[in-house]
Structure formats: C-alpha cells, structure tokens
Amino acid sequence: MATLQDLGVAAAINIISAFIFLLVFAFLKLQPANARVYYPKWYLKGVRQGSSRGDERGSLLRFVNLNYKSYLHFLDWMRDALRMPEGELIAHAGLDSVVYLRIYLLGLKVFVPLMLLGFLVLVPVNVTDSNIQTGKIFGTDIDKISLTNIREKSPRLWAHVVMTYVFTAWTCFMLFTEYKTVARMRFQFLAAEARRPDQFTVLVRQVPLDPDEPISTHIDHFFRVNHPDYYLCNQVIYNANKLAKLVKKREGLQNWLDYYQLQFQRKNTERPMTKTGLWGLWGQKVDAIQYYTDGINQISKEATVERERVLNDDSSKLPVAFVSFRSRWGAAVCAQTQQTRDPTVWLTEWAPEPRDVYWRNLSVPYLQLTMRKLFITGAVFLLIFFYIIPVTFVQSLANLEGIEKKLTFLRPIIEAKFIKSFLQGFLPGLALKLFLHFLPKLLMFMSKIEGHLALSQLEVSTSAKYYYFMVVNVFFASVIAGAAFEQLKTFFQQSPSQIPVILAGSIPQKATFFITYIMVDGWASIAADIMRIKPLIVYHLKNMFLVKTDKDRENAMSPGSAGFDTVFPQLELYFLLGTVYSIITPFILPFIIVYLAFAYVVYRHQVINVYDPEYESAAAFWPHIHNRIIVSLLVEQITLFGVFAGKRAAASTPLLIGLPIMTIVFHYYCKNRFEPAFRKYPLEEAMSKDIVDRATHPNWNIKTYLQNSYMHPVFKDSEEEMD
Amino acid sequence: MATLQDLGVAAAINIISAFIFLLVFAFLKLQPANARVYYPKWYLKGVRQGSSRGDERGSLLRFVNLNYKSYLHFLDWMRDALRMPEGELIAHAGLDSVVYLRIYLLGLKVFVPLMLLGFLVLVPVNVTDSNIQTGKIFGTDIDKISLTNIREKSPRLWAHVVMTYVFTAWTCFMLFTEYKTVARMRFQFLAAEARRPDQFTVLVRQVPLDPDEPISTHIDHFFRVNHPDYYLCNQVIYNANKLAKLVKKREGLQNWLDYYQLQFQRKNTERPMTKTGLWGLWGQKVDAIQYYTDGINQISKEATVERERVLNDDSSKLPVAFVSFRSRWGAAVCAQTQQTRDPTVWLTEWAPEPRDVYWRNLSVPYLQLTMRKLFITGAVFLLIFFYIIPVTFVQSLANLEGIEKKLTFLRPIIEAKFIKSFLQGFLPGLALKLFLHFLPKLLMFMSKIEGHLALSQLEVSTSAKYYYFMVVNVFFASVIAGAAFEQLKTFFQQSPSQIPVILAGSIPQKATFFITYIMVDGWASIAADIMRIKPLIVYHLKNMFLVKTDKDRENAMSPGSAGFDTVFPQLELYFLLGTVYSIITPFILPFIIVYLAFAYVVYRHQVINVYDPEYESAAAFWPHIHNRIIVSLLVEQITLFGVFAGKRAAASTPLLIGLPIMTIVFHYYCKNRFEPAFRKYPLEEAMSKDIVDRATHPNWNIKTYLQNSYMHPVFKDSEEEMD
Structure with a gap:
C-alpha cells in the first residue's frame, strides 16, 4: 500500500x-x-x-x-x-x-x-x-x-x-x-x-416482395394509398457491397501507382520495378507503373460491369428503401407509426443522414437481426469474462524457448544476453498489449455484425461493449482481485x-x-x-x-x-x-x-x-x-x-x-x-419548420432536391470519375 | 402423503x-x-x-x-x-x-x-x-x-x-x-x-393551460395547426366526481322510497315509518315515504346546482380532452406520434370506447401517476409478502376469551358447549376467509388508485396483482412451506x-x-x-x-x-x-x-x-x-x-x-x-376502413355523430331525467 x-x-x-x-x-x-x-x-x-x-x-x-x-x-x-x-x-x-x-x-x-x-x-x-x-x-x-x-x-x-x-x-x-x-x-x-434530406426521409425495411411489379413500383403504390397527401418518391437500395470492394481495391492500387510515379519522377533515371506476389515481396519482377496501371484498368472494367449489373439486375435490389415525403410532418408521421397488420413488414424509422448511413448493413436481412444480436451478446459476454484464457495461451506459446526451437535462425540474436532479458520481460506482456490495442476494433467489428444501420449507432453500441469490458476487467477485477470468470x-x-x-x-x-x-x-x-x-x-x-x-x-x-x-x-x-x-x-x-x-x-x-x-x-x-x-x-x-x-x-x-x-x-x-x-421528432416541430419553409421558399422543387440524396457513395464516386 | x-x-x-x-x-x-x-x-x-x-x-x-x-x-x-x-x-x-x-x-x-x-x-x-x-x-x-x-x-x-x-x-x-x-x-x-366513436377519437392528456383562452379553444388551436387536414372537434372533460356521488346517493334513496311505496301499496293500511339515524335503526321516527321523497328532492336540487356549477365553472374543466378526427387515419396518426418537444404535455393515446372509460381517474393529475404507481407497487409487495401478519393479529384478537371479556352480555351464549367448540374451530379461519374474499376488491381498489383510465386496464392490472399473490402465497408458499416473508x-x-x-x-x-x-x-x-x-x-x-x-x-x-x-x-x-x-x-x-x-x-x-x-x-x-x-x-x-x-x-x-x-x-x-x-392501430387498416366508409356513406355527417359521444354518464342520466 x-x-x-x-x-x-x-x-x-x-x-x-x-x-x-x-x-x-x-x-x-x-x-x-x-x-x-x-x-x-x-x-x-x-x-x-x-x-x-x-x-x-x-x-x-x-x-x-x-x-x-x-x-x-x-x-x-x-x-x-x-x-x-x-x-x-x-x-x-x-x-x-x-x-x-x-x-x-x-x-x-x-x-x-x-x-x-x-x-x-x-x-x-x-x-x-x-x-x-x-x-x-x-x-x-x-x-x-x-x-x-x-x-x-x-x-x-x-x-x-x-x-x-x-x-x-x-x-x-x-x-x-x-x-x-x-x-x-x-x-x-x-x-x-x-x-437536409433526412428531415424528409424515412427508411423503410422489410418491403414485402410482389411477384407482379418491381420493388420500386410496389413501394410507390403502398405509400400512395396509405400516405396519399404526403408521399413524394422512393429510392430503392442496391446491394453494392461487391462494387464497393472493387472500388476500394482500385484505390489501393492507385496509391501504389502514385508512389511509383512519384519515385520515377524524382529519380528520373530507371523505371521502378515491383514483384507480383504478396506485398511486392515475392514473385516475378515487373515494371511497377505498367503493372499498376494495368491492374487499375482491369478493376475499372470489372467495376463498370458490376455497376451495370447492380443497376439493372432486379435481384440486386434490396427490400429496403429510402422513402421521401413532401413535408417534414409527413415523414415524422410515417416514421412514428405502424403501417400494416404485420409488424415485421413495412418497417419505418427515421433515415440517418446520408453521411451517417452504414451501407454494408442495409443488405442484412431483417429477420437475422435478432439472431445476430443474440450471438454477439453471447460473444461479448464470453469476451469480457474469458478473454484472459486465449491471451494466456498465446503468452505461453510466446516464450523464448519455443521461438528458438521453431525459428532456429534467430537463435544467435536471442541468445545475446541483453536482448534475451529484454525479450523475456517484454514478450509476455506483448500479447496482452496487442489484444487491448485491437480490442476497440474487435468490438466495432462485432457491432457491425449486429447489423446497425448508422455509424452513430455503431459507435454507441461499441462504446457500450467497451464500457462493460472496462467495468468488469478494470474496476471489478481490481476490486475483487481475480480473473473475470472467477468473479x-x-x-x-x-x-x-x-x-x-x-x-x-x-x-x-x-x-x-x-x-x-x-x-x-x-x-x-x-x-x-x-x-x-x-x-x-x-x-x-x-x-x-x-x-x-x-x-x-x-x-x-x-x-x-x-x-x-x-x-x-x-x-x-x-x-x-x-x-x-x-x-x-x-x-x-x-x-x-x-x-x-x-x-x-x-x-x-x-x-x-x-x-x-x-x-x-x-x-x-x-x-x-x-x-x-x-x-x-x-x-x-x-x-x-x-x-x-x-x-x-x-x-x-x-x-x-x-x-x-x-x-x-x-x-x-x-x-x-x-x-x-x-x-x-415531435409533430409540432416538424410542422413549424414546414410552415417557415413554405413561406420562405414557395417555389422550391423538393423532388429534384431529394432525387439522389441517398445514393450509395460508390455510385457517386464512379459518377464523378466518369465526369 | x-x-x-x-x-x-x-x-x-x-x-x-x-x-x-x-x-x-x-x-x-x-x-x-x-x-x-x-x-x-x-x-x-x-x-x-x-x-x-x-x-x-x-x-x-x-x-x-x-x-x-x-x-x-x-x-x-x-x-x-x-x-x-x-x-x-x-x-x-x-x-x-x-x-x-x-x-x-x-x-x-x-x-x-x-x-x-x-x-x-x-x-x-x-x-x-x-x-x-x-x-x-x-x-x-x-x-x-x-x-x-x-x-x-x-x-x-x-x-x-x-x-x-x-x-x-x-x-x-x-x-x-x-x-x-x-x-x-x-x-x-x-x-x-x-x-364507433373511439375509432375517430384520441385521448389527449396534460393539455397545458393557457391564461388567455379557455381550454377548449386552446386545444382547437393546437390541433388545427398541427393536424390541419384531419382535426375535427374536441370534447373537454369536466370534473363531475362530486355530481356522480350525488346521483349515486339519490339512487340509494330512490331504492328505499320504492321499497316503502311497495310496502304501503301491499298492506294499504298504515303509512310505513322509519327512523332518521344510521340504517334506520336509531333516531326520530318519521313517515318513511315523505322522508325519502324529501331527501330525493333535496339531493335533486343539489345535483342541479352542482351540474350548473360544473358546466359553467372553468376550474372544473380538466386538462384532458377527447379529440376527434375526420378520419380513422388522422386519429391513428395522432395517437401514435409525439406532439411537442416536451413529452409530458399534449400526450395522445387511443381513446377507450365510451363504455370502457373509468371517468373518476380522468381527474388524476398526470404527474402523480409515477408516484401512485410506485406507491401501489410497494403496497402490493407488502401485501403479498406480509399479509399474513395483520391476519394473524386479527386472529389473535378474535379469540373467545377476549370477546367474552369485552362483550360480557354474550357470555351465556358463548359458554354453551356446542357453540363454544364451533366458534373455537371457526373463528381463527374467519379472518383469513374474509381477507381472501375481499382481496380481489382490495386489489381492484389499488389498481384504481394507480390511475388507469379504462375498465379493461383496471381488470388486467388487478389480475396481475392477484396472479403474483397466488404464485407467492399458493404456489411458492406450498412449495417452500413457510410464510411468504420467510421465502x-x-x-x-x-x-x-x-x-x-x-x-x-x-x-x-x-x-x-x-x-x-x-x-x-x-x-x-x-x-x-x-x-x-x-x-x-x-x-x-x-x-x-x-x-x-x-x-x-x-x-x-x-x-x-x-x-x-x-x-x-x-x-x-x-x-x-x-x-x-x-x-x-x-x-x-x-x-x-x-x-x-x-x-x-x-x-x-x-x-x-x-x-x-x-x-x-x-x-x-x-x-x-x-x-x-x-x-x-x-x-x-x-x-x-x-x-x-x-x-x-x-x-x-x-x-x-x-x-x-x-x-x-x-x-x-x-x-x-x-x-x-x-x-x-396500423395506418393501412385505418385507411382501408376510411375508404370503404367514404364510398358507402359519402354524405354522413361525422361531426354530429361524434358531438356528444364522450359525455360523462352522469350528464346523460340527468338529461334523460329532464326529458
């Protein structure tokens, strides 16, 4: 003490x-x-x-x-x-x-x-x-x-x-x-x-499929009947996760291309070379600029094909849509009410603002959400109370003798007295430090699996998980002294x-x-x-x-x-x-x-x-x-x-x-x-904003304003590129 | 066994x-x-x-x-x-x-x-x-x-x-x-x-008072602004609890009058007499028919005065109203949404059907509800786990020796052998039996104090309390063998x-x-x-x-x-x-x-x-x-x-x-x-019923239909009487 x-x-x-x-x-x-x-x-x-x-x-x-x-x-x-x-x-x-x-x-x-x-x-x-x-x-x-x-x-x-x-x-x-x-x-x-677009927009999930009409028309009909005075338009969501991956991959290649181009520009003598294997460490040697330019072209082509497929293939349309209304009042009403007898279809909630949408999870089927939530709850529980077990296991693997045996070429270095004592003090803690460093990322990953639709929700959900972890493993672990599962x-x-x-x-x-x-x-x-x-x-x-x-x-x-x-x-x-x-x-x-x-x-x-x-x-x-x-x-x-x-x-x-x-x-x-x-969102607030809006901008065209407000960023990017 | x-x-x-x-x-x-x-x-x-x-x-x-x-x-x-x-x-x-x-x-x-x-x-x-x-x-x-x-x-x-x-x-x-x-x-x-009136009607609680206009106008203005296309009319509620008591008292007197008139009619010789004291057992002897006729007239007068007072005095208007809409859709929207920033004013919920309203509790201030609920929860908890204590106490009082000492004139009867043994077997159980007999009424009384607004809610709430009582005092008490507080x-x-x-x-x-x-x-x-x-x-x-x-x-x-x-x-x-x-x-x-x-x-x-x-x-x-x-x-x-x-x-x-x-x-x-x-109430259901209604009865006057649908029964009674 x-x-x-x-x-x-x-x-x-x-x-x-x-x-x-x-x-x-x-x-x-x-x-x-x-x-x-x-x-x-x-x-x-x-x-x-x-x-x-x-x-x-x-x-x-x-x-x-x-x-x-x-x-x-x-x-x-x-x-x-x-x-x-x-x-x-x-x-x-x-x-x-x-x-x-x-x-x-x-x-x-x-x-x-x-x-x-x-x-x-x-x-x-x-x-x-x-x-x-x-x-x-x-x-x-x-x-x-x-x-x-x-x-x-x-x-x-x-x-x-x-x-x-x-x-x-x-x-x-x-x-x-x-x-x-x-x-x-x-x-x-x-x-x-x-x-802002999200003031007029409601996210509709679990749109039931109609074999006779495309999903967009179906949504149109439903809201025209049930919100006749307020419904404006809808934006169906495409499953663009594959396209997003391609675009991301292209960005990575573009970085490498930039790097080699800069190198070439500065040295100005020989064209830089790279290897085709993992991280440019293995494989055949090729001209780097050419290699990455080819790669980018290849992926761009793939992306264009995929983009066409997504936009034209009905099966890539998700049963989810952003539905927009003529007034904030109409959107507030739709977001707060139940639409049909069956509370598992036509689910409405406020749309997050476009930046806040976590697009990947829009493709998660709604009925999986409960199972996902349950699964993640169980996983978080295990993680909080038993995380120490795998960490200890890794620690036991990471002792010096084990490493020496497996990686014999390292032996001369490890046997040096100073390094040895340093490593012996350092290695056991390393596994724990690494774990704690990656813990927030792991928890964020778990929250993503849970299927939240907005980044804000993801952060709140991750923070809850992290809080429980800290309370158990910092507060109670210090107080009761013992691993969490013993508590x-x-x-x-x-x-x-x-x-x-x-x-x-x-x-x-x-x-x-x-x-x-x-x-x-x-x-x-x-x-x-x-x-x-x-x-x-x-x-x-x-x-x-x-x-x-x-x-x-x-x-x-x-x-x-x-x-x-x-x-x-x-x-x-x-x-x-x-x-x-x-x-x-x-x-x-x-x-x-x-x-x-x-x-x-x-x-x-x-x-x-x-x-x-x-x-x-x-x-x-x-x-x-x-x-x-x-x-x-x-x-x-x-x-x-x-x-x-x-x-x-x-x-x-x-x-x-x-x-x-x-x-x-x-x-x-x-x-x-x-x-x-x-x-x-109280109706009084919505109504008063609507009234002010109508008085100040009587001729404002809301339809064009909302047209493409909720577009997957991947489409926006490729549009910009095409311009 | x-x-x-x-x-x-x-x-x-x-x-x-x-x-x-x-x-x-x-x-x-x-x-x-x-x-x-x-x-x-x-x-x-x-x-x-x-x-x-x-x-x-x-x-x-x-x-x-x-x-x-x-x-x-x-x-x-x-x-x-x-x-x-x-x-x-x-x-x-x-x-x-x-x-x-x-x-x-x-x-x-x-x-x-x-x-x-x-x-x-x-x-x-x-x-x-x-x-x-x-x-x-x-x-x-x-x-x-x-x-x-x-x-x-x-x-x-x-x-x-x-x-x-x-x-x-x-x-x-x-x-x-x-x-x-x-x-x-x-x-x-x-x-x-x-x-039915309740399909078009929403119960609004916690109407904030406006010093400049009467409550009905205030409600009118609020809903005209915030539900402009659907709002129809509102019916303010009067605090008629005192009037209801008078009417009930008059009914009691009427019963006695009927009884004596029938007696007089059948015997046809002498006018029946009654005493003015409690239950007609004590006090001055008077002509029964005259006495009760006078009593009824007296109370009728009081009721008329009270009725006028209630209807004309602003302070007897409660900050509660039944607000009706032009369509079921409008009512469904209003019932399911939040109206203003402050979630403790302008509270809307579906109106119970007129028969189902428990009028007395409409005068309970909304902010008391939490305290009432807490108080009753505590009381029910005590009742469930400790009811046996007062019952045992009454049982200990109700032993024969105690009764003999206090009510000495009963001694000769009690001392008779047969009666004594009967009473000794019977009395201890009596307190418990009486308690169990009155328990549902007691629980219903508690639910009424909780402030539920509909008879249906009262019954459900009472049934919950009774269920907990039975589970603890029948099921667990038999299983664990011991009074509830020992469990x-x-x-x-x-x-x-x-x-x-x-x-x-x-x-x-x-x-x-x-x-x-x-x-x-x-x-x-x-x-x-x-x-x-x-x-x-x-x-x-x-x-x-x-x-x-x-x-x-x-x-x-x-x-x-x-x-x-x-x-x-x-x-x-x-x-x-x-x-x-x-x-x-x-x-x-x-x-x-x-x-x-x-x-x-x-x-x-x-x-x-x-x-x-x-x-x-x-x-x-x-x-x-x-x-x-x-x-x-x-x-x-x-x-x-x-x-x-x-x-x-x-x-x-x-x-x-x-x-x-x-x-x-x-x-x-x-x-x-x-x-x-x-x-x-899903909007789709409301809308489809509205559409059918409009098609079959295009000229139906909804306003006259809803005008007095939610009137305190006590006013209806007195109106009938005046007819």
Missing part, C-alpha cells in the same frame, strides 16, 4: 511527463510543416489554404518556425481553446462534439462541490477518529482520512449518511439539468438546421446479500491503486493524445511518397474524430470511480477533477482545430451517458450498504435503502421526461 | 359434489321465475321478453316448471353451449369473451398431447426404475410413476431431457399459433366492427445457484397437494359458479321488495361479467402447475385437463346465456396471458435444473441450458411479431 508520499512522487512524475508532452506538442504545432496535422479542421473549412510543402518555392521558413517570440506563448492554445463560445462552437464543429465536451464539464460540476464538501465535512470527521491509530486495523495515510478510520458503531457515521444523500441529490440534480439542457440544445439545433463464480455462488459485503471489503483498500490508474491512464494519455504521434508520422510519410497535388495533400490529412466508441467508456469509468469513492475516500476526487479539467481543455482544442466528425447525430448518444452515470450511483449505494453493515451501524444502515429507490425513481422520471426527445 | 387410493376418494367426493351442484343448477334454471337469473343475456338482447312475476295474471306455471319432460334433458345445456359457432359467438358476446374461452382451449391443446406423451413415454420409464422400491428414499404411489423414482445418474434421465425439449417446443408452438390467431381475430374484429428471506440469503436446488427439493413432493387443490379449488368452484347463488338470491330479494315496473325488473337482473380480474390469475396458476409438473409428475395433468374441459363448457354456457360484458377491448389482454405462460415455462426449467442436478446427471444437465435461452428468444420473437397488434 502506498503512502501519501509515494502518491506525491507518482503525481510529480506524471505531471512532469505530461508537461514534457505539452512542450513537445507546443513545439511541433508551431512548425508550418505540421500545420495540416494540428489544424486540419481549418483546412477543411477553407480558412487555411495553400501547400505546406516548399519544394516549388523552396524556403526553410515553410518547414520550420524561426520566430522565437511565438515559442514564448507556447501555452496560449489553452486560452484559445476556451475562448470560442458554445454557440459558435456548435456552428463550427457540430452539436455532437459540443455535447461530448459538456460531459467533462458535467463531471466538474458534479465532482468539484462533492470534493469541497468531502474535504470540509468528511475528512475532518474521519481524521479525528482513531480506527487505525488504535491499531484495530492496518491502514495507510490515505485510509486515515477516509471512512476506514471511523470506528464500528460510531455516531460519526451519521455524517456519512447525510452526505451520501446530499451527494446523490446533487448528482441527480446536475444530471437532470444537464439532460434538460442537452434536450433543449438538440431541439434548437434541429430547428436551426438547414434543409462470475463468486457472484453466482454468493447470496445476493453478500455482494455488498464483498464490495465493501475491498473497495476502500483499492483507492490508491485507482488514484495511480487515473494518473497513468488519464493524465498521461491525454497529454500523449494531443501530440497526435500517429497522424503526424502518417501525414509526413504520405507527403513524402504519395502526394502529387494539393488535392492529394488534402486527402493525406487524417483529422479523425473524437472516437466516441473509446472515449465514452473511459469517461464513464472515471465517473464510476468518482461516485463510488466520493463518500469512502474523497481523496480520489481531486485526481479525477484534474483529469476532467485537463481533458476538457485538450479535447476542446482538438475539437476546434483537428477533429472532423464523420456524422452529426445531434447528441443522440446522451441517454446512454446519463444511464451509465445512474448505474455508477447504484454501484456506489450497494457498496455503501456493505461498508455500513461492516461498521455495524445498525441505526443508519436502513436509512440507505432510500437511496437506490430515489435513484431509480429519478431514472424513470428522466427517461419519461427527456428520452423521447432523442428518439422521436 | 396421500396414496393413489386417498386421491381416488377425494376425486370421487369432488365429482359427486360437482354433479349435485349441476343437478341443482339444472333444476333451478328450468323454473321460469329464475329465467332472468340464468338467461339475462337474452333479455338484454331483447330475444326473451316479458315479466316472470305472475301477480297480475296469477298462475303457478309462471313460477314453477311442471313439465317433467324438460327435467329429463337436464344436461342438454352442455350440448347447447358447445353448439354455437365461434363467429356467431363473437357477434353475440364480443371478442373478449371468445378469446377468454380460447384460453381454456389453449390449455387443452397444450396439455392433452403432453399428458399422452407423459403417460406413454415418461410413466413407463419412471415406473420400471426403482429408486423408491429399493428404499433409498421414501415415496408414495404417485412418486413411483414420477421422476422421483429414477435413480441417481440413471441413463433413463435422457428420456426426460428429450421430453422436456419436446414439451417446451410443443408449448411454444401452441402459444405461437394462438398468438397469431388471436392477433388475426383482433384485426378482423376491428375491421368488421361498425362505426423472501430464503431467496435473498441463498446464492442464485441454490434456488433451483431448493425448488427441486420440494416441488416433486407437493404434487398430491396440488392435485387435491385442483379438485377442490377448480372442479368444485366451477360447479358452484354456474349455480349463481348470489345473483339468484339478490334477484329474488329485489323482485320482492323493489320491483314495481318491468324496467325495474330489467335493472334487478345482474348478469355480471366473466370477471377477468379473478378468472385470469386462477387459470394462469393452473398453467403454471401443469407446466411445472408436466415432466416431474405427469400424473397431475389429467386433473388439470378435466378442470379445463369442464370450465370451458361451463363458461361457454355462461358467456352465451349470462354475462353482459361492461366493455369490449378486442382481446387487448392477450399479451399478458401469453407472457405469464412463458414465465411458467421458465419456472419449470429452473426447477428441472435443480432436479437434474440432484440426480447427479452431469452429462444431461448442461443440455438443459438451451431451454431458457430458447424460451426467452421465443418470447422476444413473439413480442416483436405480435404485441404491436394489441397496442397500435
């Missing part, structure tokens, strides 16, 4: 390393050559322009910033990041990003008062008692200022009961106002938005009344561990995040080997997005830690607060200057965030039950029963009050 | 008593004087007419049936009951009644094949093993033909595993086809129905993995108890039901003291309804017993089948000849029935886990895990596939 001093040292190390990261970042971002890495958003907006490569005009200044003054203000980006007002930020980066940043603010709003109260009320109460000093139990400095130091049956516990109610009430109050604000922001955002056994074989006791037994002892975790995983990782090491390297590599035109350079930027699928779970885990420890060990709160404040500044900077979100869901993810904070409250309350029972506080323990009831009632209240705002 | 012989005797007693009840019924129903008790439905339909009291025409034949031939066919009613085809029955008694009868048929369809398979496969397998014969465990004759007789680790258990899958699959298949049929019947029924303790302190073991330990032993229960509670109670003792007595009493005109006699009939609130839970309990024991002790099945078949005939007779349903919900209750049978399957499967684990069948037990997964998947499939049919 760590003393306060140990923690202080750890904090100092982490703060210093974070500071070094920030210095490096400040230096890197001031170099003009890196501008497209650190300010891509402004290039995409067209505010910044021009090439940052100086080969045409040749000047050192285009690469390196020699103005020493600018280095003096190396922390100004923080001030700049905080300066942009929220309204402007919504216009600049969209509502999703702004609401995402508000989660950090919410954390501060919740935890700062909790910390103040904790240090003003609970710490003095704890520190003046003497459970540890009297030697009844063993404890560290941190335990002395936490609930552990309260003696059994002490009347001081009343302070904790009162504070628990105050904390819960404050958290709920903050959650409530935040939910209300986000719901209001969402409606304002939707109301203020420009005209499962513990929980299943204990009576429900024992669970709070188990939690109470170990949670207070793990406070120092989690404080260290917050510093290493939280503080340091944010500081590393802002440096954008990977995009920096990738951009410069691309710039070196692939970029020929300014448009190529535009494409070489990879602004990325906030990555809600991994960012939300991490944040939610910190909320869980903060809530669970707020009463037991308030000393953890300042560390979380530092994390939240620091992350808020850093990610606000990234949102303003870097990220380019792939879609805009108007904060549709908020209910998930809210629900998980509610769960954190419940975990806290169950733990406190156990702690109080352990302190034999017979008088005060029953009072705690009010907390989960209060929390659950609050949850349902919020659900009823606010969740519909994120799921439905 | 009972032997087969004991059970035979019990069965014989129950069959004989049921037969006697049927004989008495056959005799009673043939007497013309009882016709309005046993055939009220036909009087209400106008098929039977005329008075059955002979005082004007004076003939014994009007009272007693002297035709001996008719007594010979005393069981013909069974044939007659089964004769009416289903289609006709729907037209005669409504869809609710027909689907209710189908539950019994469903039970037969499920359990008859299960019984055959059980007796052909499982019983031979069980009876040829020798767990009991070898004296390893103690067991009765019934245990010898049940799973108990299988030895540990016996390979014979494979037969039971296979049969469990077969039984579950068969039950699910039957549930599926039944759900499908009922959903289809519901749609056909709705499509075939005549025009709670058992379940809470055991680990989840122990629950199947506990169930498995006692369920097989309780088979004989439940067989007796089925005979006493099931067989005998149905036979008693058909005699309609209470309505018979009440009718003749009313006939004697209150009936003056034929219209009075019409009112004196109390056909009643099937009483879904108490009938469903009983049926569902039998489904639970049948499913749970189908594998363990198939011997229970014949008893359930006899019950179901007998009940089917009896209640079909009652539905045809007696019941007059208060409302028609088009089988809206079906999902509840379906869900509870699913729960029965799950209880069965959990129990089997324990039984197999107890038999140490290590190879076959894991195979059982597939059952609950299969069942839950099936449940969700059915929920998605069929439940919307009971909750929403």
